[in-house]
Amino acid sequence: MTKITTVSSLEELNSEITQNFSKLSKRLQQVAEYVLENPNGIAFGTVVMIAKDATVHPSTLIRFANAFGFTGFSDMQKLFQKKLLQESSSYEDRIKLVQDDANLDQKNATSKLLDQFSQANSHALNYLKDNINADDLEQARMILSKADTIHVKAVRRSFPIASYLAYLLNHINVRCYLLDGVGGMHKEQEHLIRKNDAVIVISFHPYASETQSTVDAAIAKGTPIILFTDSPLSPLKEHATVCFTVKEAEVYSFRSLTATMCLVQSLAISLAH
Amino acid sequence: MTKITTVSSLEELNSEITQNFSKLSKRLQQVAEYVLENPNGIAFGTVVMIAKDATVHPSTLIRFANAFGFTGFSDMQKLFQKKLLQESSSYEDRIKLVQDDANLDQKNATSKLLDQFSQANSHALNYLKDNINADDLEQARMILSKADTIHVKAVRRSFPIASYLAYLLNHINVRCYLLDGVGGMHKEQEHLIRKNDAVIVISFHPYASETQSTVDAAIAKGTPIILFTDSPLSPLKEHATVCFTVKEAEVYSFRSLTATMCLVQSLAISLAH
DNA sequence: ATTAAAATAAAACATACATTCCAAAAATTG
């Protein structure tokens, strides 16, 4: 491997790495990925520690550093340490940093919006954590683990959650159908539901009739129903075997999905164990 | 000097230092002052470097550490490093939660999992807020606002994001096609893309060929491309007009989608104004 | 002022470390 260039800042280094990634050998690419992924791991660790964590030979790290113009690994490491120090010093200021809404041109408007959403969603997640009943979770997990096949139904706004859940479950080898209604076959797909299966429905206000219909089908078969909804007043609640009421973040009357996504993900992965 | 006590956090150490300051010898007081004043300097420096900077003898540092119950200077130093990691890159590291408690009964296990996910996701959202470039956001917004029609493409794990984005955009009266590949018509749907449109692709590792193909189609037409991905090494990055690299929460090597969802939501809603 | 005790600095020590060297393996080229 030949020397690539000389860099003096971490940002420069990162862009050099990404730019020349394809030119690197297999092992050096491995290091490159690790470096980009774990910048703070680099700052403190020793060569052997980092090498072990990145599953490469220690000398590869030195070769990597040399390839990017450093005299050695320690030389490169200094860059990561410097960055960490800089961030730390600004940390105290950052937590106090409150947005003053006054001077906002169009440019930071979107950025501001992002701030609001991420913050609101973050709060929603914390709220979620404290307001989901452990017994409900366990009951849901039991139902799912006993089910021969799981059917997931949600439309419109809730649909992304259903598709994600179906993806997750299939990836941990749990039989799962996504009742997606492709080709307008909502009714037809309901026939797939059998007694010893389980049905998961996600339904937010305004509660769609397609979802209601799926619930009715499940009731008729005697199949257990797990419901994710946004209000204890949801018309589906009384029919559900287990019901989770999730408060989602709301900004300018736009509701998020992140809390439900998170909940659904946790439940799915708990089945993997 | 006799051993004072055993401390396990930097806050503890600091209060121990101030409390026992008068009991310390002259040189140890000198070290104490230095330690309280330059915590960051301790984290990285070597004994000789720090000693020189504090104008004390290296061995004094070891004796100082011993006085506060550490086995040696390096032992004490770890405390400063840990603090630096937590502070400076606070989220980045906490996004990846490692499992520690082995003794969990099955019931709270799921609940615990939810805790971890919501926490990790919450951190990921905070990290997102600070690491998305406002200029990139604005550029993306401009591209979308000028586009005649927006095409959204994502498969497998990223698909829920695409479906959510398509839902949102259509609900604020922005023309948007979801290239969902229903009926295996990935290729055919690419023909919908025209020059004065815009293409949004979401692609995470391992980068699917279907998404790559859509990008190729957009390039051929000269249509601007907005990319959401998980690594600067993404093969799609070089072709994208705007690229957002999002760090998602990770628990037990399961990656979330919430950060990207949040980002996508913000962008979409910024178009409504 | 003298002696004992404590603190400090210098030197010696051992070890952990980054780095280099070399041989084996893999990839590339003719």
Next chain:
DNA sequence: CAATTTTTGGAATGTATGTTTTATTTTAAT
């Protein structure tokens, strides 16, 4: 397929580092 170059991993090397020991200085007590 052979030859050559490149890459890789293991061992060797020398240095930097933390720590301990010992001698010296300072401080305190009688």
